[in-house]
Amino acid sequence: MSEEFQRAQAFSPQPVSVRQALQEGTKFLSQMGVESARLDAELLLGRVMGWGREKLYLNYEVPLGTHGRAMYHFFLRRRARREPISYITGQREFWSLDFLVTPEVLVPRAETELLIEVVLEVLGQVHKNFPLKVLDLGTGSGAIAVSLAKEWGDIEIWAGDLSREALEIARTNAARQGVKEKIHFFQGDLFESFRGQLGFFHVVVSNPPYVRRDEMQNLPPEVRDWEPRLAWDGGLDGLDLYRRIIQEGHLYLTDGGFMVLEIGADMRDKVSRLFTGVGTYSESSVFQDYAGRDRVFVARKLP
Numbered sequence: 001m002s003e004e005f006q007r008a009q010a011f012s013p014q015p016v017s018v019r020q021a022l023q024e025g026t027k028f029l030s031q032m033g034v035e036s037a038r039l040d041a042e043l044l045l046g047r048v049m050g051w052g053r054e055k056l057y058l059n060y061e062v063p064l065g066t067h068g069r070a071m072y073h074f075f076l077r078r079r080a081r082r083e084p085i086s087y088i089t090g091q092r093e094f095w096s097l098d099f100l101v102t103p104e105v106l107v108p109r110a111e112t113e114l115l116i117e118v119v120l121e122v123l124g125q126v127h128k129n130f131p132l133k134v135l136d137l138g139t140g141s142g143a144i145a146v147s148l149a150k151e152w153g154d155i156e157i158w159a160g161d162l163s164r165e166a167l168e169i170a171r172t173n174a175a176r177q178g179v180k181e182k183i184h185f186f187q188g189d190l191f192e193s194f195r196g197q198l199g200f201f202h203v204v205v206s207n208p209p210y211v212r213r214d215e216m217q218n219l220p221p222e223v224r225d226w227e228p229r230l231a232w233d234g235g236l237d238g239l240d241l242y243r244r245i246i247q248e249g250h251l252y253l254t255d256g257g258f259m260v261l262e263i264g265a266d267m268r269d270k271v272s273r274l275f276t277g278v279g280t281y282s283e284s285s286v287f288q289d290y291a292g293r294d295r296v297f298v299a300r301k302l303p
């Protein structure tokens with residue numbers, strides 16, 4: 001059956017209730033090969049109605065208006081083309097905060113919340129009689145910088161990204177969450193905008209792009225075809241940005257400051273060798289995510 005034929009058949013021309021709309025949407029998305037079809041149909045219909053999933057369940061028999069149906073069908077067709085759900089709804093929850101998300105930024109991942117937990121832990125180890133200074137490299141939507149600014153009272157954050165468009169989204173997220181006074185945003189290539197801040201930061205944190213060239217073919221279409229390549233392409237061996245961040249980063253850390261990096265599940269040893277090669281880092285540790293995979297690498301600059 002052709003894709004176009006399936007699409008033409010997918011939606012009832014009759015008025016439908018919430019329950020029927022969810023059934024139709026789920027069937028359509030699973031026919032189009034979307035694995036999380038039911039959940040996605042609920043999220044999309046929820047967005048159309050302005051309701052959470054619970055409210056959808058409580059209003060199963062409510063009819064959809066003409067405008068609502070048209071919008072729902074538009075959303076379903078976009079999802080069938082594997083556009084990430086967060087780009088369609090324009091929203092993603094991260095660290096229990098609501099983030100604006102557009103195709104200019106990586107969709108923040110649940111695993112990255114571990115990075116926040118680890119940074120909060122190391123901030124607790126830094127002397128606390130002054131505002132803590134943190135550098136977030138490759139801030140994207142601002143997920144890391146904004147979450148840290150919300151969580152830690154006396155903190156000042158510098159956040160950089162090569163993408164001007166991403167920074168606009170990050171700024172909006174900081175304003176929406178009421179933390180724009182605590183974050184300074186800079187456009188530039190890694191440390192480019194921070195050259196005057198040698199020995200300045202207590203923590204340098206980053207979730208750099210880390211997909212290897214040979215992994216590209218296996219990426220889900222949601223990532224490969226929709227998320228910005230700048231946000232996931234880590235070069236031939238996935239380590240392009242790690243090399244630069246680790247080699248240069250210690251210059252920007254205070255003595256005893258911490259570097260906290262998200263890593264891919266198989267990168268621990270390679271990243272460890274990069275830190276050892278520089279020679280100015282001591283004590284390193286690796287934290288696993290909830291699936292038991294290596295996810296966060298921490299190294300401390302020699303005091």
Ligand SMILES: C[S@@+](CC[C@H](N)C(=O)[O-])C[C@H]1O[C@@H](n2cnc3c(N)ncnc32)[C@H](O)[C@@H]1O
Nearest residue numbers: 108138139140161162189190207208209230231
């Ligand atoms: C994996 S995304 C992380 C986004 C966000 N921090 C998060 O965790 O959801 C990597 C980010 O690094 C940025 N980036 C890539 N190369 C960069 C460079 N050379 N200098 C600065 N930022 C860069 C990308 O634009 C992207 O926003």
